[in-house]
Amino acid sequence: MKQVEYPAPVKQLILQLKRLPGIGPKSAERITVWLLQIQGDSVMKSIAESLATAELEIGECEVCGFFATEEGCGICDRSGRDDSVLCVVEQATDILPLEKSGAFRGFYHSLRGRIAPLENVGPLDLRIESLITRLKSTAFEEVILALSSDVEGEATANYLAELLAPFDIKISRLAQGLPAGGGLESADELTLFRALEGRRTV
Amino acid sequence: MLSSLELNQFRCFESLRLDLQPGLTIFVGNNAQGKTSILEAACAVLRLQSPRTSTLGDLIRMGPGAGKGFSVRGQYGDCELSLRHTAKGGRKLAVDGENQGRSSAYLRYSGLVVWIASDDLALVKGGGSTRRRYLDFMASQLFPLYRPALKAYDRALRSRNFLLKRDASPNWAQIDAYTKILIENGGVLTRHRSELVAALAPLAAASQKQISGQDESLSIEYQAASGTGDDLAAELLRRRPDELRRRQTLAGPHRDDLTFMVNDMPAAKFASEGQQRTLALALKLAQSHLFIGKTARPPVLLIDDVFGELDPDRRNALMEAWPEDSQKLVTTTHLDWLDSSRVDARIWKVDSAQLRQA
Ligand SMILES: [Zn+2]
Numbered sequence: 382m383k384q385v386e387y388p389a390p391v392k393q394l395i396l397q398l399k400r401l402p403g404i405g406p407k408s409a410e411r412i413t414v415w416l417l418q419i420q421g422d423s424v425m426k427s428i429a430e431s432l433a434t435a436e437l438e439i440g441e442c443e444v445c446g447f448f449a450t451e452e453g454c455g456i457c458d459r460s461g462r463d464d465s466v467l468c469v470v471e472q473a474t475d476i477l478p479l480e481k482s483g484a485f486r487g488f489y490h491s492l493r494g495r496i497a498p499l500e501n502v503g504p505l506d507l508r509i510e511s512l513i514t515r516l517k518s519t520a521f522e523e524v525i526l527a528l529s530s531d532v533e534g535e536a537t538a539n540y541l542a543e544l545l546a547p548f549d550i551k552i553s554r555l556a557q558g559l560p561a562g563g564g565l566e567s568a569d570e571l572t573l574f575r576a577l578e579g580r581r582t583v
Numbered sequence: 584m585l586s587s588l589e590l591n592q593f594r595c596f597e598s599l600r601l602d603l604q605p606g607l608t609i610f611v612g613n614n615a616q617g618k619t620s621i622l623e624a625a626c627a628v629l630r631l632q633s634p635r636t637s638t639l640g641d642l643i644r645m646g647p648g649a650g651k652g653f654s655v656r657g658q659y660g661d662c663e664l665s666l667r668h669t670a671k672g673g674r675k676l677a678v679d680g681e682n683q684g685r686s687s688a689y690l691r692y693s694g695l696v697v698w699i700a701s702d703d704l705a706l707v708k709g710g711g712s713t714r715r716r717y718l719d720f721m722a723s724q725l726f727p728l729y730r731p732a733l734k735a736y737d738r739a740l741r742s743r744n745f746l747l748k749r750d751a752s753p754n755w756a757q758i759d760a761y762t763k764i765l766i767e768n769g770g771v772l773t774r775h776r777s778e779l780v781a782a783l784a785p786l787a788a789a790s791q792k793q794i795s796g797q798d799e800s801l802s803i804e805y806q807a808a809s810g811t812g813d814d815l816a817a818e819l820l821r822r823r824p825d826e827l828r829r830r831q832t833l834a835g836p837h838r839d840d841l842t843f844m845v846n847d848m849p850a851a852k853f854a855s856e857g858q859q860r861t862l863a864l865a866l867k868l869a870q871s872h873l874f875i876g877k878t879a880r881p882p883v884l885l886i887d888d889v890f891g892e893l894d895p896d897r898r899n900a901l902m903e904a905w906p907e908d909s910q911k912l913v914t915t916t917h918l919d920w921l922d923s924s925r926v927d928a929r930i931w932k933v934d935s936a937q938l939r940q941a
Contacts, residue, residue: 540760
């Protein structure tokens with residue numbers, strides 16, 4: 382007798398969920414079963430619609446690298462920000478923690494990664510070209526390098542500090558005290574506030 | 584001291600629980616029965632590293648019914664230390680059931696370890712990496728900033744060497760982003776190593792005399808590979824043409840070494856086999872006494888397969904010279920050397936990963 386299996390659409394859903402970060406086969410199966418059994422509410426439809434909308438409408442802001450919609454970028458287009466400071470981060474997701482810390486009201490630039498030769502990531506893979514263009518066209522007074530405190534973050538900061546030295550701009554780095562190895566995401570608001578307040582010029 | 588030790592899925596042990604006493608404990612058995620693994624587990628739970636491997640994942644038990652990770656628990660003083668390691672590389676540390684994220688937080692509650700093994704002779708006869716490991720293992724236990732600096736240094740070094748090799752025409756802007764990290768962390772390593780050797784040298788010299796029972800003089804010199812005046816930045820700049828040719832980092836603590844002189848002659852070349860054995864032992868004894876001098880805490884001595892190999896004079900000298908207050912866990916293949924009328928020891932027989940009290 383042939384062994385009973387989930388019907389093809391169920392297997393397909395498990396397969397798709399498994400592609401998500403942090404979701405293994407067991408979690409994928411559990412979520413699938415939950416989705417299929419939940420009554421009344423049109424959860425599956427809402428999720429499907431959200432996914433479709435996100436794919437259609439969310440892009441990357443060409444200037445700062447944060448998430449943007451057709452209406453533009455919630456940071457770059459917003460008036461009232463401090464246009465003398467630019468904060469360089471590794472990932473777009475590092476921006477919100479910095480915003481929440483309340484210590485920074487300037488503009489951002491996400492690199493979309495960091496220099497990591499052992500992981501085959503070099504300067505050309507990052508948004509460094511667009512950073513240079515931006516610094517040439519906008520008169521920032523200070524660039525804060527808000528990168529993580531592990532070896533790759535440090536090396537990226539060293540590289541940028543050298544690269545930006547010819548510009549007539551103050552370059553600073555976060556004070557020590559960020560969790561080693563983690564990105565800014567893993568730091569709490571107070572730690573980020575202190576790291577920003579205590580930043581040192583390089 | 585370590586008053587209990589509990590192993591799960593560790594090396595050849597499915598599970599083992601062991602109460603330990605102060606003083607001398609001996610594990611006796613044939614080779615490959617699990618004696619050394621007990622010492623290794625003690626080292627892992629106290630120091631989060633093993634002298635036998637650089638990857639903790641190697642400690643997970645293999646074979647049928649093997650788990651996805653190992654755990655070791657140890658009662659050290661008033662603290663219950665717990666180390667869990669999964670095959671996926673996840674590591675969980677806890678002290679008295681409270682999770683500790685960073686190893687530095689965990690190690691604050693732990694004790695010091697001196698590992699003495701039959702292959703210590705490589706300290707004298709082997710390559711520089713053995714002597715650097717000796718320094719690293721010692722310095723990591725004494726200076727809280729040492730191990731983070733060593734890790735950052737190694738990672739930066741690997742990245743730098745990779746970049747030097749990868750491109751036909753090396754991208755120095757990128758390489759020097761790592762050079763800076765080498766210099767910062769290398770400075771920490773050099774400073775601590777040199778402080779360490781200065782404190783160690785007289786203790787080792789005294790141990791050499793004591794173990795040999797003769798007037799053998801020993802001097803130790805730290806040879807830092809960071810250029811004159813320990814200016815690694817200047818040295819790396821000077822070596823740049825060589826680095827371009829040889830495609831690797833040619834200066835820095837990863838090339839440091841120690842030289843030992845016995846009776847004013849380089850020990851690796853000119854000392855007799857006996858003098859070399861004495862020296863290897865003297866270095867480890869000096870480490871024990873250094874720990875006590877610097878921290879006032881007696882280290883746990885883990886002595887692997889040394890006693891059966893030593894001649895009676897050196898064996899007795901070792902038992903005379905080791906720190907009285909230290910707990911000693913000893914493995915041996917036979918007890919012919921043991922004079923139980925003079926030595927107070929608890930003895931465990933180890934056979935196929937099973938223990939019974941003798
Ligand atoms: Zn933007």
